[in-house]
Amino acid sequence: MSFIDQFAEQWQAYRKPGYYDKFDYAWTMTIDLDRCTGCEACVTACQAENNLPIVGEEEIAKGRTMHWIRIERYWEGEYPDIKLRFIPMLCQQCDAAPCETVCPVSATYHNQDGLNAQVYNRCIGTRACAVYCPYEVRYFNYQTHHWDTPLDQQLNPDVTVREKGVMEKCTFCIQRIRLAKDTAKDDGRRRVRDGEVQPACVQTCPTEALVFGDRQDPDSAVAKQLNDPRAYRVLEELNTAPSVVYLKKVEVDAGAR
Amino acid sequence: MANIERRDFLKLVGAGGIGAGAGFMLSESTKHPLEYLVPYAVPPEEFSSGIATWYNSVCSMCSAGCGITVRTREGRAKKIEGNPAHPVSQGAVCALGQAGLQALYNPDRLTGPLVQNAERGSAGFVKTTWDEALGRVGETLSALKAAGQGDRICLLTEGVGGHLAELFERFMAELGADRLLHYEFAHPQTLYAANQRLFGETRLPYYDLQNADYVISFGADYLSTWISPVHHSLGFGRSRHARPDARGYFVQVEPRMSVSGAAADEWLAAAPGTEGLFALAIARHLVEKRYRGADRDAWAAALDRYTPASVAEAVDLPAARIERVAQKFAASKASLAIGGGTACSHTNAVATLVAVNALNYLVGNLGKPGGVVFNPEPAVGRDTQARHATYRAMRELADAARAGKIDVLIVNNTNPLFTLPDAAEFAAALQEIPLIVSLSSFPDETTAMADVILPSHTYLESWGDHSPEPGVGFPVGAVSQPVVSPLYNTRATGDIVLALARQVGLDEALPWPSMEDYLRDSWRTIHAQVSGGTEGFDTFWRDILRAGVWGEDTGRDHASVSVSRNVIASIDVGEPEFAGAEETYPFVLYPYESNALRDGRGANLPWLQELPDAMTSIVYGSWIELNPQTAAQLGVKEGDVLDVESPYGKIAAPVYVYPAIRPDVIAIPIGQGHTEYGRYARNRGVNPIRILAPQMEPETGALAWSATRVKLTRTGRHVELVKTGGESRELGRDIVQIASSTPAQGEARSVALQSTRLRSIPITVEPT
Amino acid sequence: MPDNPRKLQFADVNDDVVRSLTQTGSAYYITLTVAITVTLVCFFFPWFYQLNYGIGAAGMNQPTVWGTYLASFIFWIGLSHSGTLLSCVLHITQSSWRKAMYRSAEAMTLFSLMVAGTMVMVHVGRPWFIHWTLPYPNQMGLWPNFRSPLMFDVMAITTYLTGSSIFIYMGTIPDFAAVRDRTTGWRHHMYVMLSLGWRGTDTEWHRLGWAYTFLAVLIIPLAVSVHSIVSWDFALSLVPALHQTIFAPYFVVGAIYSGTAGIVTVMFVLRKYMNFEHYITDLHFDNLGKLLIVLSLIWTYINALELFTAWYSGTSTEYEALKYKLFGYYAWLYWEMILFCAVAPLLMISKRFRTSFVPMLILSIVINIGMYTERFLIVGTSLSRQYLPDSWGVYVPSSVEISIMVGTLGMFSTLFLIFVKIFPSISIYEIKETMDQPGEAATSTPGTEGGAD
Amino acid sequence: MVSHQAVGLFPAPDAALAAAGKLKGAGFATPSLMSPIPMEGVEEVLGEKKSVIKRFTLMGGIIGGICGFLLAAGTAVVYLHPVGGRPIITIPPFLIITYEMTILFGILFTVLGFFISARLPAIRERVYVPEAAVDKFAVxxxxxxDAHFQKAESILREAGAEEVRAMKEEAA
Incomplete structure (x- = not known):
């Protein structure tokens, strides 16, 4: 093969959008809004698992929350015919993530699991990713946070404690995914079994509204959820191709019942 | 030259400043994080660096008793996860349960025994040794026991179950004392009474939400705070979407929308205290259309006057709406009615709950899937319901103290000074008790009044066992074991009691050296029952510890349940009574348990302080919820501070305009307003319990905590509410999308997941 | 020129310029001291505090993660736009009125860019790793992400800084040579180095002419690209009010607008305090005034377009962002901006206004205040109203931010003050070109030949 | 080697230019002019000047463009990161890098071309009259x-030189 041919082949490869089609997994979460009650157990579970700081009243008053998963609430109607709808909002792990393209130092990129990974060490804190993220799920460390002793003894050793000046966000509990993959490897399996790994929020959800798994596996619980006719993605018109899929809330007209 | 010197000086300053900055940046870029070595020279058993160890235990953050699995690393608890084997929680944990770690590692924990050396209630606590502290308490107890004055001893505990409750019983019995009170603010006294009256049941039933098709909840915030929220949530979720052919329909009747109200399909703002009328109107419909029991005539006679039209005015809902709910309830395959919570905390609470529970009887769901299942006796320990203190019992205790009839008060982890209204005058009563001993882990309000503090372990450091109350329809026992070695010089509650017993000379009656031994001994009995002695106890015990839970799948027979005609005839809800005249006090105060902080117990956990309120997203504070209409009438907007005045006191808090509350009701969350209880809780927000009137449900003596009227006055002050949410309307952006019904599974997909985007990543499935 | 009835000669130009470099009054030192003090107290000390504490020292928050630092960055980049760009355009179109002012205008470009670069350092969370944005080989094998609009910025701004520095330096070489001969001591040595042995031969002049023209031709598209790219930092995002095609021309026009106003300010100061009354005259102010009024109209037009498209789109996202800008928390700033940048410049329709120095100074400052406001509004309001209403918020700058904003003025002034003592702040040889040639009998006044283009 | 030069100082550019023309006509090597401002009409008198700068600029632009694209594409290939679902070699953003690098290299090469063609910075001592930086025009x-010098001097004086100097410089 001549050099030109080799070059052409390489060029083709690097120009192909699907150059990365050999992702090991495609982790996906579905959130059933008809099950979600807004109890926020997921929020605390995430805070415990991922060493999220306690930012304090003053910081929250300034608008600097640090919950990787948060519950958004929207009122609909007026008293007495009023509804409150909850929607958990976390990093959507977009396949076409706007935050990834904007990072000048590639501190955020797509990893081999199809996850939108954030490399704290590489982050220089331009905060551009937070601007580019339409879901507002990237959180910036406005200062180095401290834990009152001995609260720091709870910190999860599998997760970095972030310092001031870096961006952070939901990782789908990548440390658990790593562990599950290691376990699978130790067991001589090629792949992680469905249900073997769950992020902290999914694990704790009292209504089982959150389901997590690999959508490449057609038998996985999450892949089945994706076939639900209620499945949709938030802000789908922005073409960010999120890996978090919501199942529509069901509202039956009370008069019709 | 002076000129030049100044210039030189400025240059130096400039250079120095820039140099300092550069140096700082250099140091930032090259610094190494602080590192600790593995904290053990000689590691304990089961310790392996870098490898997590899981321990099954029981959550004690509330009385539901969910099973938990605690992940530990290097001897430290890292994460609380649900124990999938436990029938109550089945792997799920709520926010409060997750935050149990912060109870363990709370920076404000009491680290060792303390005695008050100065005036009671002051900061004059000094450290002491366990021997000395126990000695002082033991001395008093011995003297009283010797004098046969056991009735001058009172043990006031949080609601505990299992063998710790039994140990308390034994200890008090040995002392000749009968003042053993379990006190929980939100204990469903009235529900027990209603079940007792209607069905003759002494225990709470199990509500099978997961198989229910149509659920009406009268005020019970079952998904967030009521009795066993995690288990109810599991049921709710499964009822909604786990069955292929059915989706549970939920109706919530309450004056202020709770978390459960938001999750429900229909929220009906009945007037406060009229939930029972509503239920009776449905009951009448059931008798008319569905109920075919032998006592139908009695029911028909008793319910005849409760037509939807006749109750509509009092309930303040259109008769047609009540009618429609009744029809649906009667027509659904598996209908279920539950009642409780703030909405059922009026002076007519028992009657209301009788009416609600009658619905279950009339719809015939007793013992059926999606219905009410009665519980057997607890698997471990004993039934403590008789020991649960009502407001009346607490008043009697206070009266006794004032009369000088109490010499020793031992308080275990309960905080009546926070959860009793000021009208109870409990603080003053405490002053009359010569010796107050607190076994709390935290410096709460009641502990601050103690003379001797014998701090107990948190539940993650102690041995214990638990039988969920209410159960899940069959006997369940769970063992809670220490997951970390004790952080401080504290002792498990059981150990403290046993040590006191030794001080008093009860070595023979209570011979166990520790709670662990007591527990093992007690479980030997269960072992004997279960296995008939075929396997060794040690194996059994190890298996129990490993599983964390043990259950026996034996249900109850429901055929025998019947309602006596006397009870049927006496069914009547009655008008709720409110303290305060409507003219002077135009609003009904609706205090409700906060989703995360509950009755205030979660206020010292920073995760929960920082957890946005489920409905308003407010953090770290208290607020008054006003209907927009009410707010407009008063001319106030969000953040304006109002005085809330009842006939029994006054508190001030900022307004939050809450679109889903009745205009004649104002709501304030319970949980904040601590004056003690550590750095995260202290001096934050207000405690609405303080200004409650001492209204009681007459039969049980339970506090009718939503039976107080208040008036609002503007203070002219304004604060910015600290909340995480912004605009609370969707503005037509279709973020939470709505399906009008649930099409069956397998229909055309509305989302093609794998490649909606032109350039999304193609999916290849590799064979496993 | 009543104080100088004698006709200006070539030698006078050299004298005046050398005097401006070597003779320094106490007023200069006082001003410099003030400028340095302001820089230290208002810029560096708060910055060091922020480095130590974290970006939390500023008022940025969750929806609005960008704040005044970035607004200042755009502002200074914008201010840089008139200098070199205008100089290049006027050089190519051979407008001779450029000649008296272009040196200082270019210097403005340079220092604005430097200040803008500092603002980047202030803006990012971990400025000690800012070098990671540069493509240099390293043992970790890491490279920056060239797909990022921020990397476009890095490339464009470094190129622009390089180009502008070279451009101003090339134009000054003959002047360095002229000054070299007249100075002594360390200055002489410095100018010997800087002038590179320039003799003024015909070949040198010829080469310089060519090189200078090529540079000018290259720098014009560069400057346009720089502010387009800065606009893309915003326009390539999905943020409702920022994701707009008009943003690049909007930014470029805004940049030239504020830059031209900045030139007016600098001209005034130079004229007044460096005694360049003979060289910088009302003609310059008149021409700059005309330019400003055109730019103001274009700017207003684009603003109106922005409003129209947002309203016409009919989507909630665009509409709410617009509503917030016009009537929200920062509405007063929006209307201030309209008053300062769209209405006030209409005064310049009057020639009398354009040729009055003090009113022009005031107006130029007012325009730049308005333009700063514009940048602040772009960053500070749009980010606060994005897709998910529940995550809306309000951003209020902290005292640290405001102090640093003021400090940048001090830094710019310091740099400029140092510049006027090192660089001949008006071009000696180009002024001479516009004067009567020796041996000729002409009547034109220096610096006025040619008039406006 | 030392080269001897005759330098005439003129008060006006026209005279200097005329003198230079005469010197060239008289068989002298092409004289060089020194002036405080660029002089017009030099090429008519002394012959057309050709500059290589434009070639440098063009070369710089081409090299810069190629380098720019190679920098962006090459680093993307050696530092393989899937980003935002885009191909590794993403054309539109890389064109912007290409554009900037084209200009950067264009500028740098222009400067290089200027230095080379103008023989700057000067590394040897050459004839210079400081007055030429003020208001005199020197040829x-x-x-x-000496004889040769006399002849040059006479031509210069005749053309109106105020002063003629004999100077030396290092030969190239």
């Missing part, structure tokens, strides 16, 4: 010996 011409 310098290489002379072989």
């Amino acid at each position: 310098a011409v290489e002379v072989d010996d």
Whole structure:
């Protein structure tokens, strides 16, 4: 093969959008809004698992929350015919993530699991990713946070404690995914079994509204959820191709019942 | 030259400043994080660096008793996860349960025994040794026991179950004392009474939400705070979407929308205290259309006057709406009615709950899937319901103290000074008790009044066992074991009691050296029952510890349940009574348990302080919820501070305009307003319990905590509410999308997941 | 020129310029001291505090993660736009009125860019790793992400800084040579180095002419690209009010607008305090005034377009962002901006206004205040109203931010003050070109030949 | 080697230019002019000047463009990161890098071209009259010996030189 041919082949490869089609997994979460009650157990579970700081009243008053998963609430109607709808909002792990393209130092990129990974060490804190993220799920460390002793003894050793000046966000509990993959490897399996790994929020959800798994596996619980006719993605018109899929809330007209 | 010197000086300053900055940046870029070595020279058993160890235990953050699995690393608890084997929680944990770690590692924990050396209630606590502290308490107890004055001893505990409750019983019995009170603010006294009256049941039933098709909840915030929220949530979720052919329909009747109200399909703002009328109107419909029991005539006679039209005015809902709910309830395959919570905390609470529970009887769901299942006796320990203190019992205790009839008060982890209204005058009563001993882990309000503090372990450091109350329809026992070695010089509650017993000379009656031994001994009995002695106890015990839970799948027979005609005839809800005249006090105060902080117990956990309120997203504070209409009438907007005045006191808090509350009701969350209880809780927000009137449900003596009227006055002050949410309307952006019904599974997909985007990543499935 | 009835000669130009470099009054030192003090107290000390504490020292928050630092960055980049760009355009179109002012205008470009670069350092969370944005080989094998609009910025701004520095330096070489001969001591040595042995031969002049023209031709598209790219930092995002095609021309026009106003300010100061009354005259102010009024109209037009498209789109996202800008928390700033940048410049329709120095100074400052406001509004309001209403918020700058904003003025002034003592702040040889040639009998006044283009 | 030069100083550019023309016509080596401002009409008198700068600029632009694209594409290939679902070699953003690098290299090469063609910075001592940086126009011409100098001087004086100097410089 001549050099030109080799070059052409390489060029083709690097120009192909699907150059990365050999992702090991495609982790996906579905959130059933008809099950979600807004109890926020997921929020605390995430805070415990991922060493999220306690930012304090003053910081929250300034608008600097640090919950990787948060519950958004929207009122609909007026008293007495009023509804409150909850929607958990976390990093959507977009396949076409706007935050990834904007990072000048590639501190955020797509990893081999199809996850939108954030490399704290590489982050220089331009905060551009937070601007580019339409879901507002990237959180910036406005200062180095401290834990009152001995609260720091709870910190999860599998997760970095972030310092001031870096961006952070939901990782789908990548440390658990790593562990599950290691376990699978130790067991001589090629792949992680469905249900073997769950992020902290999914694990704790009292209504089982959150389901997590690999959508490449057609038998996985999450892949089945994706076939639900209620499945949709938030802000789908922005073409960010999120890996978090919501199942529509069901509202039956009370008069019709 | 002076000129030049100044210039030189400025240059130096400039250079120095820039140099300092550069140096700082250099140091930032090259610094190494602080590192600790593995904290053990000689590691304990089961310790392996870098490898997590899981321990099954029981959550004690509330009385539901969910099973938990605690992940530990290097001897430290890292994460609380649900124990999938436990029938109550089945792997799920709520926010409060997750935050149990912060109870363990709370920076404000009491680290060792303390005695008050100065005036009671002051900061004059000094450290002491366990021997000395126990000695002082033991001395008093011995003297009283010797004098046969056991009735001058009172043990006031949080609601505990299992063998710790039994140990308390034994200890008090040995002392000749009968003042053993379990006190929980939100204990469903009235529900027990209603079940007792209607069905003759002494225990709470199990509500099978997961198989229910149509659920009406009268005020019970079952998904967030009521009795066993995690288990109810599991049921709710499964009822909604786990069955292929059915989706549970939920109706919530309450004056202020709770978390459960938001999750429900229909929220009906009945007037406060009229939930029972509503239920009776449905009951009448059931008798008319569905109920075919032998006592139908009695029911028909008793319910005849409760037509939807006749109750509509009092309930303040259109008769047609009540009618429609009744029809649906009667027509659904598996209908279920539950009642409780703030909405059922009026002076007519028992009657209301009788009416609600009658619905279950009339719809015939007793013992059926999606219905009410009665519980057997607890698997471990004993039934403590008789020991649960009502407001009346607490008043009697206070009266006794004032009369000088109490010499020793031992308080275990309960905080009546926070959860009793000021009208109870409990603080003053405490002053009359010569010796107050607190076994709390935290410096709460009641502990601050103690003379001797014998701090107990948190539940993650102690041995214990638990039988969920209410159960899940069959006997369940769970063992809670220490997951970390004790952080401080504290002792498990059981150990403290046993040590006191030794001080008093009860070595023979209570011979166990520790709670662990007591527990093992007690479980030997269960072992004997279960296995008939075929396997060794040690194996059994190890298996129990490993599983964390043990259950026996034996249900109850429901055929025998019947309602006596006397009870049927006496069914009547009655008008709720409110303290305060409507003219002077135009609003009904609706205090409700906060989703995360509950009755205030979660206020010292920073995760929960920082957890946005489920409905308003407010953090770290208290607020008054006003209907927009009410707010407009008063001319106030969000953040304006109002005085809330009842006939029994006054508190001030900022307004939050809450679109889903009745205009004649104002709501304030319970949980904040601590004056003690550590750095995260202290001096934050207000405690609405303080200004409650001492209204009681007459039969049980339970506090009718939503039976107080208040008036609002503007203070002219304004604060910015600290909340995480912004605009609370969707503005037509279709973020939470709505399906009008649930099409069956397998229909055309509305989302093609794998490649909606032109350039999304193609999916290849590799064979496993 | 009543104080100088004698006709200006070539030698006078050299004298005046050398005097401006070597003779320094106490007023200069006082001003410099003030400028340095302001820089230290208002810029560096708060910055060091922020480095130590974290970006939390500023008022940025969750929806609005960008704040005044970035607004200042755009502002200074914008201010840089008139200098070199205008100089290049006027050089190519051979407008001779450029000649008296272009040196200082270019210097403005340079220092604005430097200040803008500092603002980047202030803006990012971990400025000690800012070098990671540069493509240099390293043992970790890491490279920056060239797909990022921020990397476009890095490339464009470094190129622009390089180009502008070279451009101003090339134009000054003959002047360095002229000054070299007249100075002594360390200055002489410095100018010997800087002038590179320039003799003024015909070949040198010829080469310089060519090189200078090529540079000018290259720098014009560069400057346009720089502010387009800065606009893309915003326009390539999905943020409702920022994701707009008009943003690049909007930014470029805004940049030239504020830059031209900045030139007016600098001209005034130079004229007044460096005694360049003979060289910088009302003609310059008149021409700059005309330019400003055109730019103001274009700017207003684009603003109106922005409003129209947002309203016409009919989507909630665009509409709410617009509503917030016009009537929200920062509405007063929006209307201030309209008053300062769209209405006030209409005064310049009057020639009398354009040729009055003090009113022009005031107006130029007012325009730049308005333009700063514009940048602040772009960053500070749009980010606060994005897709998910529940995550809306309000951003209020902290005292640290405001102090640093003021400090940048001090830094710019310091740099400029140092510049006027090192660089001949008006071009000696180009002024001479516009004067009567020796041996000729002409009547034109220096610096006025040619008039406006 | 030392080269001798005759340098005439003129008060006006026209005279200097005329003198230079005469010197060239008289068989002297092409004289060089020194002036405080660029002079017009030099090429008519002394012959057309050709500059290589434009070639440098063009070369710089081309090299810069290629380098720019290679920098962006090459680093993307050696530092393989899937980003935002885009291909590794993403054309539109890389074109912007290409554009900037084209200009950067264009500028740098122009400067290089200027330095080379203008023989700057000067590394050897050359004839210079400081007055030429103020208001005098100087004509310098290489002379072989005294007689030659006399001849040049007379031509210069005739053309109106105020002063004629004999100067030396290092030969190239």
